[in-house]
Amino acid sequence: MKRQIFIAASISLFTTATPVLAEDGDSILNSKCSGCHALTKPDDLSLDRLWERKGPDLFYAGDKFNKPWLVQWLQAPVPIRPAGEFYRKYVKPGEKSDIIDSSKLKPHPKLSQSEAEVVADTLMTLTDSSNLIEKGKFKGEKVSASMGRMFFTKLRGCAACHSDSPGKGGLSAPELYTAGSRLQPDYIYSYTKHPQKIDPAVWMPRLELSEQDLQRLTGYIVQLDAGRD
Amino acid sequence: MDVKKTVLGALLIGFASIFIIPALPAMAASDNNQYQHAERLYDTYCTQCHGVNRDGNGINSTNMSVQPRDHSDPKGMGDIPNSEIAEVIKKGGLAANKSVLMPAWGDILNDEEIKELTAYLRHVCQCGSDQ
Numbered sequence: 001m002k003r004q005i006f007i008a009a010s011i012s013l014f015t016t017a018t019p020v021l022a023e024d025g026d027s028i029l030n031s032k033c034s035g036c037h038a039l040t041k042p043d044d045l046s047l048d049r050l051w052e053r054k055g056p057d058l059f060y061a062g063d064k065f066n067k068p069w070l071v072q073w074l075q076a077p078v079p080i081r082p083a084g085e086f087y088r089k090y091v092k093p094g095e096k097s098d099i100i101d102s103s104k105l106k107p108h109p110k111l112s113q114s115e116a117e118v119v120a121d122t123l124m125t126l127t128d129s130s131n132l133i134e135k136g137k138f139k140g141e142k143v144s145a146s147m148g149r150m151f152f153t154k155l156r157g158c159a160a161c162h163s164d165s166p167g168k169g170g171l172s173a174p175e176l177y178t179a180g181s182r183l184q185p186d187y188i189y190s191y192t193k194h195p196q197k198i199d200p201a202v203w204m205p206r207l208e209l210s211e212q213d214l215q216r217l218t219g220y221i222v223q224l225d226a227g228r229d
Numbered sequence: 230m231d232v233k234k235t236v237l238g239a240l241l242i243g244f245a246s247i248f249i250i251p252a253l254p255a256m257a258a259s260d261n262n263q264y265q266h267a268e269r270l271y272d273t274y275c276t277q278c279h280g281v282n283r284d285g286n287g288i289n290s291t292n293m294s295v296q297p298r299d300h301s302d303p304k305g306m307g308d309i310p311n312s313e314i315a316e317v318i319k320k321g322g323l324a325a326n327k328s329v330l331m332p333a334w335g336d337i338l339n340d341e342e343i344k345e346l347t348a349y350l351r352h353v354c355q356c357g358s359d360q
Contacts, residue, residue, distance in 0.1 A: 047273060083288055088272050097286035098276075157330045160289050161277060170289035172277035196337060203274050205332030 025122030028115055033058070041128065050201040055085055057199065061123040063133040064187045070123060073182070074116035077108035080174045080182070082163070086203065087172040100171065132198045138185040138218050148220025156207060156217065164224055173204060180225030189218045267349035270342055274334060283353050295328040303356035311357070314347045 029039055036055035061070075083100045084090035090105055091098045111119060153159040162176045163169030179188060190197070193214055195204040209217070271283070278297040280287040285299035299305055316324050318338065322331030338346070351357050 047269065050273065051269075086273075087288060088276055091276070091281060091288045093281050093286070097290050098281050098288040100288065154294070155329070157332065160293050160330050168292070170277070170292055172287075172289050201273070203277060205274075205334060206336040207332060 024115075025118035025120075028111070028119050029058075029122055032109060032111075033119075039126065045200040047201040050086060051089070053085070058123060059126055060128040060132055060198070062125055062127040064183060065123065066181060066184060067120050067124050069178075069181045070120035071113075071116045074111045074119060075113055077110060079105070079108075080178070082171040082175065088203075091172075133184075133186050133190045134193075135186055137214075138189045138222075139215055140185065141215065141219060143216050143219035143223060145220070145223065148216060148223070151213065151216055152220055156209070156213065158217065161204070164221075176221050177224050180222045182225075183221075185218055185222050188221050189214055192217055264345075264349045264352055266342070267345040270338065270346055271349060274337070275346075278330070293330055295330055297331075300350055300353050303354050306350065306354035307356040309357070311347050311351070314350055315343050318343050318346055 033039070036053075037058040038053070039058055041059045042049065042057075081087070084105050090101050092101045093099075149164065151158075152162075152164055158164075158176075159169040161170035161173040163171070165177050166175075169175075191199075192207075193209065194206055195202050196206060271279075276283075276287055278287040278289050278293070279285055279300055280290065280297070283300040284302075285297045287297060290297050313325055317327065317331060319333060319335035319340075321333035322328040324333070335343070
């Protein structure tokens with residue numbers, strides 16, 4: 001009897017202590033993530049598909065995210081899109097204005113540290129071959145926080161849909177106060193310049209922005225996070 | 230005589246319930262189908278500010294310095310010509326000296342879709358001389 005318990009305990013210890021192998025990133029993505037996220041570019045990128053998809057596309061994740069953020073967030077996910085993906089399915093009329101129907105929002109699954117690391121590794125290999133992102137476009141110049149904020153709020157109206165600090169700004173789009181650690185600067189630049197080039201039916205308008213605007217807004221968003229400013 | 234009237238009344242009600250009343254939802258549906266695509270476009274791109282009820286009370290509206298237009302208001306919408314509505318959708322609020330917060334959608338919606346949306350807004354407000 002003692003021997004059986006010892007064997008069972010050994011098997012259990014072995015199973016839990018076995019590290020997740022690097023090649024498991026693919027299998028975790030396919031088993032746990034592909035139900036909601038596109039890991040390869042879909043043939044259909046229409047408006048109808050936008051209504052059907054359950055989570056943001058990840059087939060260009062390697063062009064979009066910063067790996068350290070992915071590793072951390074996958075273990076302790078917090079909402080990035082206050083009104084879900086996509087907002088229209090999760091809002092309803094309220095007393096004074098539309099409100100988020102939080103009963104419909106589901107928390108993102110958590111991964112263990114070892115799972116998060118291999119999944120982040122694999123996600124960083126997912127890049128789109130059609131040059132969605134203009135690499136090296138962001139010059140990295142420091143932006144005056146007050147000037148950046150004026151453009152973000154009053155002059156270009158980004159704050160109508162995005163928040164640049166918790167509780168301030170619109171709710172239909174991703175919050176941007178953690179975007180500096182979450183997103184690659186060239187992705188922010190390219191997405192701001194032409195959202196539909198990356199996500200064809202997305203509900204973000206394409207603004208007429210000068211090169212100076214794009215540098216200023218990208219810099220402001222990059223600086224928002226982690227006390228960089 | 231009264232019995233005859235009662236019977237006739239009952240027959241008319243029966244006729245209505247068999248032929249006319251069931252047809253009403255179908256008529257409403259065909260009316261809505263005319264705007265089906267415009268409605269989906271509105272729900273995707275416009276409700277974030279203009280609201281689920283098209284009344285200017287979208288999920289973003291509470292944080293905006295200028296209140297989005299109430300598209301259900303016949304008074305506010307009635308005097309705006311179709312050409313101006315289409316122009317603002319295509320080129321944004323600044324094109325009509327309105328708020329910068331109304332962006333230009335001309336890169337995302339084609340001219341036919343903008344025309345459909347304009348007609349849909351007339352349907353929503355039930356107003357306008359050129360509806």
